[in-house]
Amino acid sequence: MQLSKKSGNIRKKLAERKRELAVKPALYRKALITGASAGLGEEYAKQLAAGGADLIMVARREDRLEKLASELKAKYGIEVEVFPADLSLEENINRLAEKIKATEDLDLLINNAGFGGRNDFVRDDSGEAEQMIRVHVVAPTVLTRAALGAMLKRNRGAIINVSSVAAFSPLSGSLYSSTKAFLVMFSENLQNELYDTGIKIQALCPGFTHTEFHQLAGIDKENIPGFLWMKADRVVRISLRALARKKVIIIPGKRNKVLSFFLRCPLTFRLVSWAGRQKKIREIAKI
Numbered sequence: 001m002q003l004s005k006k007s008g009n010i011r012k013k014l015a016e017r018k019r020e021l022a023v024k025p026a027l028y029r030k031a032l033i034t035g036a037s038a039g040l041g042e043e044y045a046k047q048l049a050a051g052g053a054d055l056i057m058v059a060r061r062e063d064r065l066e067k068l069a070s071e072l073k074a075k076y077g078i079e080v081e082v083f084p085a086d087l088s089l090e091e092n093i094n095r096l097a098e099k100i101k102a103t104e105d106l107d108l109l110i111n112n113a114g115f116g117g118r119n120d121f122v123r124d125d126s127g128e129a130e131q132m133i134r135v136h137v138v139a140p141t142v143l144t145r146a147a148l149g150a151m152l153k154r155n156r157g158a159i160i161n162v163s164s165v166a167a168f169s170p171l172s173g174s175l176y177s178s179t180k181a182f183l184v185m186f187s188e189n190l191q192n193e194l195y196d197t198g199i200k201i202q203a204l205c206p207g208f209t210h211t212e213f214h215q216l217a218g219i220d221k222e223n224i225p226g227f228l229w230m231k232a233d234r235v236v237r238i239s240l241r242a243l244a245r246k247k248v249i250i251i252p253g254k255r256n257k258v259l260s261f262f263l264r265c266p267l268t269f270r271l272v273s274w275a276g277r278q279k280k281i282r283e284i285a286k287i
């Protein structure tokens with residue numbers, strides 16, 4: 001009985017993987033990735049480098065970027081530029097926008113840099129909320145506009161905005177959820193504005209993913225059930241393959257799709273509202 005249940009699960013997983021692999025990722029020649037020093041950004045860099053794309057990698061930790069750049073150059077013979085910048089500072093966002101405008105052959109922009117935040121909006125006077133707005137909202141907006149100029153001229157390119165399942169969740173932090181919700185609406189509307197062009201916009205909405213994110217946000221990963229987690233390489237593979245599809249909002253993994261549905265479903269409204277009032281649940285629900 002147990003054995004047949006196990007083999008059923010394996011068969012289901014294999015079928016899911018087969019569906020993912022059935023879509024071929026589009027080819028990109030030059031990509032700029034923010035937040036490339038760790039987690040999902042680092043994984044985007046590795047998978048794009050393996051596909052032969054030249055990279056511009058952005059983050060604050062220059063040493064990490066340099067180390068990754070040397071590895072990728074040696075392994076794949078690609079060109080990699082490192083652009084150290086703190087995107088919570090407006091002057092750095094503008095400096096990066098200028099760099100993007102000057103990079104006319106950029107055909108993929110990945111707005112991925114982000115953080116979970118440690119403080120409640122109401123009690124916080126550290127400026128974390130304003131920093132989060134600049135990293136999650138101002139930077140993607142300004143960088144997207146900067147990239148679109150050359151992409152429109154060539155009628156080709158793609159922009160991935162890394163949002164989150166938190167975009168649909170009233171449990172995941174007043175600022176975190178709302179900035180991630182901005183990215184979903186921004187992406188959907190922008191894709192509609194660009195419907196008659198060859199430019200693809202994606203809002204990637206991952207659920208719990210193994211990266212450095214939770215540790216930095218002071219969240220104990222042990223409190224989150226194991227079955228909810230995904231690996232960063234799989235999330236990124238799904239995102240890159242989905243660029244070849246028409247869909248804008250990409251929620252990787254079946255469990256995250258179900259979770260997102262129930263977070264907004266009228267039938268579970270009362271349960272979700274109750275959960276949103278529980279401090280313990282709010283503390284671990286940063287996704």
Ligand SMILES: NC(=O)c1ccc[n+]([C@@H]2O[C@H](COP(=O)([O-])OP(=O)(O)OC[C@H]3O[C@@H](n4cnc5c(N)ncnc54)[C@H](OP(=O)(O)O)[C@@H]3O)[C@@H](O)[C@H]2O)c1
Pocket residue numbers: 034035036037038039040041058059060061062085086087088112113114115116135162163164165205206207208209210211212213214216287
């Ligand atoms: N992990 C999850 O469960 C999960 C789920 C849903 C969505 N996400 C989203 O996925 C994205 C990537 O996060 P991750 O999970 O990969 O976390 P991570 O491992 O902590 O990586 C975050 C990246 O963002 C960069 N970053 C943070 N603040 C920055 C700033 N002020 N300026 C420039 N770069 C900055 C970090 O680089 P430096 O520290 O070197 O600057 C790092 O490269 C984020 O937008 C996050 O909200 C994550």
